Amino acid sequence: MSNLHRVLEEKKAKVGVLGATGTVGQRFITLLADHPWFIIHALGASPRSAGKPYAKAANWKQATRIPSIVREMIVHECKPEHFKDCAIVFSGLDADVAGDIEGAFRAADLAVFSNAKNYRRDPSVPLIVPLVNAYHLAMVPQQQALHNPPLQKGFILTNANCSTTGLVVPLRALEKSFGPLEACFVTTMQAISGGGYPGVPSLDIIDNVVPYIGGEEEKMEWETLKILGGISDDGDGKKSFDMHASRPLRVSASCNRVPVIDGHTMTVSVRFSRRPPPSPQQVREALVAYTPEAQSMGCPSAPVHAIFVHEEADRPQPRLDRYYQDGAGVSVGRVRQCPVLDIKFVVLANNVSIGAATSSIINAELAVLKGVVKLPACYFNQRLCQED
């Protein structure tokens, strides 16, 4: 460990990254390398990578160089003992192994912020898109209390499927301004990087569109309801996610893989409960004005514009717009009347950034700001420090 790293470790909160060598893991590393509150302390990947310096273990595919802070760091197997000093553990683990590993980390009283699908449907686990439903963090204490044995600091919190993430941000903005939505049709054009590395074989995707991504449509249709739903109380203090139950929203998703490297584009049509529905101009204004808690609370990784609304007729486009705000916001365009439902528009979200690593990091920042993760005494920002 360099002297600089030692100094930073005294000033920032130590975090770990599981699945650090993968597509999402590499994005975590680029984002965390200069994070104002967090410092990378431990890295985990498969037994194939364990024991190697990160630069040798990772097949680095980012446009920027491997940050010097991790270059020589030895990758560990994903066992809690290697991460016991971490206040937060981010996970970009393959879903085949994430269930057992993340469960073991929670049982070891570690706070896990996961990208994997395994726990998203768990009734005690918040599924949080940080630009949408930060209030679901309120479920964490119940998860800790119901765990056997009860936990002091450990929990699992997941972010959403990358396509679901791009969809729910404008849907939440519209519900906030115009009340409940009744129906939504969404058709996705998903980037190859969504499948991890090496992902879809080149001979399947070049000069082609694949009209099927296993499990994706079901995830979009189900996760949207959990994310947009509230939390209900049974009267005895037991809380549960209400799955948008008060005014059920019907979502129909069609998911396609297209020959784009990064950035999931989707076309969306919605019907509002209220009659008459808002006009396209009212919808544009509501999307631009939308300010999620992550922004108002001052999360350092939150985008300046949660939703950027394009006026040009042919935007957003993945090649032009996926890195806007470092991929942390969502781009919307072509807001217009829908002759079947009410309003239709196009959404673009960077699947690896706001669709994955950036969401996890903002979720962790929200957890710190809301006191769900209590950081030990530290010096990086006295306002945030909470003594045990």
Ligand SMILES: NC(=O)C1=CN([C@@H]2O[C@H](COP(=O)(O)OP(=O)(O)OC[C@H]3O[C@@H](n4cnc5c(N)ncnc54)[C@H](OP(=O)(O)O)[C@@H]3O)[C@@H](O)[C@H]2O)C=CC1
């Ligand atoms: N790519 C995307 O756009 C998005 C991905 N996700 C989800 O995020 C997760 C990561 O995705 P992605 O980065 O694309 O996947 P990758 O296949 O690129 O990376 C998978 C990671 O898991 C590690 N791993 C594999 N097997 C094991 C094991 N037995 N023990 C410990 N670690 C293991 C790999 O380590 P090693 O290199 O050593 O094999 C690697 O670090 C997945 O659950 C995915 O569904 C979510 C939203 C978007």
Ligand SMILES: N[C@@H](CC(=O)OP(=O)(O)O)C(=O)O
């Ligand atoms: N399935 C998505 C990426 C992903 O990994 O999704 P999930 O985290 O829901 O398994 C895609 O292929 O673009």
